[in-house]
Amino acid sequence: MIDSVEKLYKQIDELKNTPKTASTILVSLGTCGIAAGGNPVYEALKSAIADNKLEHVFNLVPTGCMGMCHSEPTIEVVHHATGERVFYGNVTPENASAVVNAGQGVAVGIPLLERSWYCPEDEEKVSDEQVQARIVLRNCGRINPEVIDEYLVNGGYTALAKVLTGMSPDEVVQKVLDSGLRGRGGGGFPTGKKWEFAAKQKEKTKYLICNADEGDPGAFMDRAVLEGDPHAVLEAMAIGGYAIGAEHGYIYIRAEYPLAIQRLQIAIKQAEAKGLLGKNIMGTGVNFTIELKYGAGAFVCGEETALIHSIEGKRGEPTFKPPFPAVSGLWGKPTIVNNVETYASIPAIFRMGIESFRKIGTEKSPGTKVFALAGKIDRMGLVEVPIGTPIRDIIFKLGKGCKYGKKFKAVQTGGPSGGCITTDNLDTPIDYDTLIALGSMMGSGGMIVMDEDDCMVNIAKFFLEFTLDESCGKCTPCRIGNRRLFDMLEMICDGKGTEDMIERLRTLANIIKDTSLCGLGQTSPNPVLSTMNNFMDEYLAHIKEHRCPAGVCTKLITYNINDNCVGCTLCARNCPVACISGEKKTKHVIDQDKCIKCGVCFNTCKFHAIDRV
Amino acid sequence: MACQNCEELDLIVKFPEKTAELDTYIDSLGLNNDMEHNRGLLIQCLHRAQHIFGYLPLEVQKHVSKKLSLHLSEVYGVISFYHYFTETPVGRYKINVCTGTACFVKGAGTVLEEFKRYLNLEQGETSADRKFSLGGVRCLGACSLAPVVMVNDKVYGNVTPKMVPEIINECK
Structure with missing residues (x-):
């Protein structure tokens, strides 16, 4: 139980001085890592360490998403003596033991990945390859999200301690205002302004809500944060509660994110047990409790008034603003709704100080934004870049352009509410306002890349x-x-x-x-x-012309076999509806009545014998 | 009341142990006479009820509404609003094709069409033998494996129409 701020610092010191093993192996076990087979890799590493009796050398840690979804399962090996970090991608249960056998060296036979980021809080940028700056994702893939001590040892809850003992609520609001932090959920409204409105309200009961109803299909940064670093969100909510005078907070989370829910539940329990949440936090007399509320699959509930109705147990229909939730929100009380990523930026702001934070990003929008790269891009995954980074750098430096050498056509930002950005505008520095000028929007941060084959x-x-x-x-x-x-x-x-x-x-x-x-x-x-x-x-x-230039709209295309056909039967064997017929070594024919135009024959033919018209 | 002529008997009567499980959960939430308070618990009660019964037919809705002292119309209004809740029984194998944007651009549409054709089901339907339910789901967040299909808890990545029969054959 941490009943004073001094005790928190003391505990952090003790944790820092605990002897470490020579190396730490971090295994990326977010939802995507698990789906790609992360758990068997973890088990294989565990038994390799146990078989060789190397428990004193290797500390095996399950972590959240490292952001390199393109090469999952990924693991990172940190050698503490040299500070060297090695990233391995596409690890399999079979080759995982090589990592253990390599000891302090680098295992051969497993693809290595480069580290394209730096953490501004801990280190300086050393090369231009480090396009990413990780503030929000700093702990993701670095700590075990189910162990609070790992969060503490990285400076966890010190921001809250600083706020509760050395600052008045007004000072906290002012600091968030000064930081220039804008809402990361899409709108880009200044977070400090929202807090200021709510703090000014005279009502006794106020609420703080975390919007974790990540509905934009193709965006998964909030899930990664909740799965990889849940305490950052809890700490920020407690800071927000103190600033506006709320004693109760809700996290509204999608029911489709079972792992994030589970890790949040564990985190809340651990924080309460340590006295970092709940009644009389760290002996300061401040109370703040957090409760989880589950969504039920409604995209519109990402809108704050709809979300509030959903928490109240009603249909999630939005209502007219004003009154803004900061004046009259949940059960008619002043309420703040912020997005997961916004909250996750807040403890870092207090730890780093405003000056260092404002050095990253642009004058009007300081800080970083996490993007989920997906679609026809070579390197899918999560990237966190300073706001103002050119879109080209994100897609071509980090994402390595389109897959299979296809031509880039457009990138959709802002999901179903956004628009597409074409080659002409790739050099635009990414920001809330520049994207709106291009007819798109920042949105929650999904980036879907489309190539020449998309209509x-x-x-x-x-x-x-x-x-x-x-x-x-x-x-x-x-x-x-x-x-x-x-x-x-x-x-x-x-x-x-x-x-x-x-x-x-x-x-x-x-x-x-x-x-x-x-x-x-x-x-x-x-x-x-x-x-x-x-x-x-x-x-x-x-x-x-009744023509689909990309050859996607099925009603406008037909597949025909031309004279290049050598009768290899590959297309016929792959056709899911068996509509291709023909003898071996003779030209095949497609039965147009049966063809579902899936394009499998077109993609499998090695002789360019299939025409799409 | 449930229809007496068909097999669909009242779930509440048919499964007293399941009903008891639901009641224990609802009672543990600390209900009181405050309507606003009870309404705030509605969605989580429905989540639990669907988890226990598999779906939310009228009898279950009535039961929940009585327990929480809410109008049935309110309960029904919530169930019909949110996609997560279903009023029809689902199959033993819930096949969900991800229809998020990343999966879409990578060809989830053709995969879904092939499932529809192969199972002779429309999206949102359940086969007569209640073995398969075919549904779409908005982004499972495994975009790097797109197109993704989820059968109950198992995730299949990089699915092509050709893989559809194999996936179905594994459901045994």
Whole structure:
């Protein structure tokens, strides 16, 4: 039990002075690491260490996501004597023991990965290869998220200690204001401003909410933080509670994230047991408790008023602002809603100091942003870059461009609410305002890369289908307008589009933007407008020529076998509907009535014998 | 009341031990006479009820509404709003094709079509023998393995339409 701040520092010192093993092996065991087979690797390492009786040399630690999803399962070996860090990717249970056998050296036969980041809190940037600066992800992949001591030894809960003993609530709010931190959930509203509004309210009961309802398909940074470093969020919430005068906080988390929920539950229990959360935190007389609330699969609940209704046990429909939640939120009380990543930045700000924090990022948006790179990119994963980094650096330096040498076409940021950014704008420094100027938005940080094989009309249709599904139905423009937009796009993709649809799409999209109540409706036509602005040629090809340039829209393409066919039967063997027939060594034929246009034959043929028209 | 003519008997009556499990959970939450307080517990009660019964038919909804002293209409309103809750029974094997953006651009659409064709089911349907349910799920967060299919708790990565029969054959 830590009942005073001095005791916290003392405990941290003791932990720091505990003798370490010569090396630590960190195994990335976030959801993606486990899905890629991380657990068997962990077990293999465990038995390799036990078999060789090397427990005194190697300390095996399960951690959260290291961000290198492209090479999962990944492990990192830290040799403490030299400070050397070795990253291995694509580790298998079979080759894992080589790491143990290599001792203090580097194991051969396992792919090595380079470290493309530095942690501004602990070290200086030493090379240009370090495009990433990790503040939010600092502990992810470095500590065991289920052991509070590992968080403590890295300076955990010292920010809270500093705040509770040396600062008044007003000073805390001022410090967050001065840091220039903006909401990382997408909107980019200054966090300090929100806190200031709530702190000014005279109500006795106030609430603090953490929005962990990460609904944007293709974004998984919040999950990584909650799975890899749950205490950072808890500590920040306690700081926020003190600043605005709230004694109770909620984390609203997706039910689809079982591992994050489990690790949060463990973290809350451990923090309460240590006296770092709950009643009379560290003997300072400050109280703050945190409770988990589960979402139930509604994208609109990422909107703060809808989220509040969901916590109240109602349908998650948004309501008109003002009154803002900071004035009247959960059960009518002043309430702050911040995103996971925003919270995770806060302890670092107090530990590093405002000056060092503001050195990273831009003048108007200091700090870093985590992005989830996915889609047709070579190196998928999580990256955390200073705000203001050119988009090109993120995609080509960190992501290494498109897979299989395909040509880059566009990157979608902001998920279903955002837009696409094309080659022309790749040198734009990434920031809330620059992205809005490009007709997209920062959003929660999903970055989906598309290559030459993606049809942009079809992409716009995909996002609208998502919005249709997720629209709560409260406002007519969003409920019916988006349906009409979708119908038109479907007709265009089916080759039934007419030229006047371009104008009708644009008009309707603007009406929906102007007349919807919440962020979901206001931004839902963005993918349509953005693809129309950047890829009008593709829309026109669908409408005028009934042709899908990327060869995706199934109603507009047919597959035929040409004279290059040598009768190798590969396509026929791979066809899922068995619609390709022909004798060995003779030209094959596709039965067009049965063909589902999946493209498997096109991709498997080694002789360029399949035409897509 | 449940229909007496079909097999679907009232779950609450049919499974007293499951009902007792749900009641123990709800009672442990500390209900009181404050409607607002009870309503705040509704969603977690429904999560637990669906976990216990597999789905949320009318009888279960009525039971929860009585326990929490809420109107049935409120309970139904919540269930019909959130995608996570289902009013129809699901199959033994819940096949979920990820329809997140990353999986979509990598061809999850053709995989889903192949599952539909192979199982002769539409998205959201359950086979007559209650063996398979076919659904879509918005992003499992395993984007590096896209396209991803999840069968109960097992994750299949880099799925192609060709792999569909193999995946189904493993469900035995």
